[in-house]
Amino acid sequence: MNWVRERTAAVLAGSAIGDALGGATEGFSPEQLRQRYGGRVEGIVPPYYENWKTQRPVSPYHKGDGHITDDTLMTQALIQVYAQRRDHLDAFAMASDLVPLLQTEWRWIPELERESILLQRVFLAEKWLVTRLQYGHVDPREAGVGNVINCGAAMYMAPVGIVNAGNPRRAYDEAIDMAGAHQASYGREAAGIFAAAVAEAMTPGATVDSVIAVSINYAHDGTRAAIEAVAAAARALPAGASHEDIIAVLRDAIRPFDTVGEKYREPNMDARIPSRTKAIEELPVALGMLIAYAGDFRGSILGAVNYGRDSDSIASMVGSIAGALGGAEAVATDWLDAIAEASRMDFGHYAEKLADVAEEIAALDLDRARAQIASLEAVAAAR
Template structure:
């Protein structure tokens, strides 16, 4: 048995509640580890930290984080989660209200008011504030279009910049649809229509499918990637295939950093300078993909599904590494790879958030939704049989 096979075999015994917990906690931990080095290159990260990042680190600009551009006034670092986690937890709260599968209207009716009206602890601001004050413009779009513009929620994402904004918080959709990747893909596309279009929306669907596939007993990084390729369309599919093919040639993230970036470059619209995107960046296209999801899947392959290595590879990749590590952490956690206890404790205490509470909530809701799904399926079977459908299906 190879080291990668050994790591994968260790995860098969995890039950659904454990997978939900590891996925949500793992996403938050990845987010917190990636936050302080977001936007920089692997070389810049190494120079700043005297080597690769191996855990929680402080702000890039040290004590000057309150005023130093381009990050101010956010305290990125020291174990603080970012908007990836804030939105993930917000989506769990929407599931807690609806207690069923979600659609774009649920985003308009529940997520948007949550962002606008309920002050919550924001770790990066070290204060209670409306979540709307923390999210960036691509996420403020939800409020502008749905609350003020009264746009049809299913179409509100059209016109927004195309980025990973919708994909980064779709882990709960994959967990609610655990072991049903096609269902997760469809539900996430519906939800993300309120936020994104084009390959940003597509990435949301594929990421949710990856999390759902990872929950399947016996799942491996390769089986998760295969599921993603079976569902992904256009440039998103091509980017995942190219990056994961390159990732299969590496056994450690150190050797994979530059090759994975080279593999995703033809599909990435942002360009070489992450903080100065090209003129064609973030515009709708069938030929392109967000960078974050293919790289997260690539790091999952490189690590053999091991949480620690998948997240560290994502963090040290740089660029939008908080979102990359959020995705890699969620998928590795859903595979059953345990989140290091010292990391989760440090992030929970620094962020002053109970990282396990959303998981407890989603475990309960997932069971309720599954029971409703079974009842709906049984009702359909009875009606289909009453119409003589059994003869047709035979």
């Protein structure tokens, strides 16, 4: 198996594993999780609430027991769009290709335990895509304006990093363009930085340090400041720091940039609104986990799972990057197999589909780069 195919499979495996393990712990504090599960979560666990169907009517989803959530379902939908277009995407592709897919294609939804269209599973911030693009007829490049500022766009941008492997600048630009249809402000910025981080991690010779450096280099405003603060806190952790200390230190570091507040399910009045000084919590914390656990696949994912709050997205992001850095050898195949069975999902199918497209796009990019060089040389010669 060549590099791109191996690393694509590892990225998507890490993303799905983090998503499924973190789904059960999403929305709760570390203390609540330890009480519910009798200590640290070490793998696949049941839902936090036994009566999950009725406990939260606004979100009646079976989170836990190895079920992937909307993070993975949206990632897979984006892979399908790449497979249709077979080239780089933009905000207009989100409108013309992704929105119809959300509304028309039936698939198995693990958390609903039935087949449905994806629109019936995604939450309100993702339904925004259909509301604004399908019914509002808004310019796709501006449709994200007005949506809640969260990780909704960032959570499914790993494929953008994969098709731009080795070119984090291009990954950032592409994700920023695409995410304009879904998010604004620091939510959109996080989508670009996550894609850039995956693109860097997909590069032969990449390291945890190079991923962090790329993330800081391309980030702007509060997102950059938040990543710098969390990275510094993670690097200052003493050797052998406990899992509890890692979680506390990273939470302290992100707190000044987080608008949600201490009670995740009771956000502050000014939560999730545009700002140049704030950041989403998920991406900086994911990068902090990557540092704290030295890129270890299982350790960084479990750190994110036990962090709680938006744990499925944090664990999915760090799992993607750790998978890209570690490759097939790093992937926890025992978790992956159990999640594939519980979610009735063929992850290999999506990995092969995306790897095919990534190789085609890489070949196109090489041809386009050579043509551009020739044009620049011709202009230079004519001076």
